[in-house]
Amino acid sequence: MKRIIFVLSLILFFNQQNLRAQASVGYYPWSSLLTISTNAKKAIWLDTRFQTNSLFSSLSVDLLPMINLKRGEVLQWYLGGGLRLNPLYRIADADADLITIDGYSLNVGVRISPLKQNRRFQLALELNPYVKDKFDSGVLKSHFGLVYVFGKRKKEETAPEVPLNP
Numbered sequence: 001m002k003r004i005i006f007v008l009s010l011i012l013f014f015n016q017q018n019l020r021a022q023a024s025v026g027y028y029p030w031s032s033l034l035t036i037s038t039n040a041k042k043a044i045w046l047d048t049r050f051q052t053n054s055l056f057s058s059l060s061v062d063l064l065p066m067i068n069l070k071r072g073e074v075l076q077w078y079l080g081g082g083l084r085l086n087p088l089y090r091i092a093d094a095d096a097d098l099i100t101i102d103g104y105s106l107n108v109g110v111r112i113s114p115l116k117q118n119r120r121f122q123l124a125l126e127l128n129p130y131v132k133d134k135f136d137s138g139v140l141k142s143h144f145g146l147v148y149v150f151g152k153r154k155k156e157e158t159a160p161e162v163p164l165n166p
Contacts, residue, residue: 024147025147028124032051035145046065066080075112105130
């Protein structure tokens, strides 16, 4: 029960400001992760990842608060960590907690905007040490994916028209 209260408190804390901000969506194809993030240009942002290509009982959700270390036009370095939850684990084990905590992770990554014409398309590279909930085992994961950042289009400045015959 303590775990449920902790997780709900964490979600409510980050829902206040961040989830109303500019969002991004990404996919890490080799890790089979779909990611939805709040405004990653802010100092603190939330990344939520959903496991795909898995059995229902092993689908997991990662809640990862992130902190930007350095932001530029092309590169954005960040650090964070969080929880991996499994809300559907009760399908496999009826005695499991309502929301099962699978483990904890630390994330160190960079988002790269390689296209000068459109900085909304980004490449994401991460190192992700992960440990199980009882700290009995762990793995060093790496992620590579594509991210699209939603937002308002910038108005392009138009040059004043010059008459053909002065």
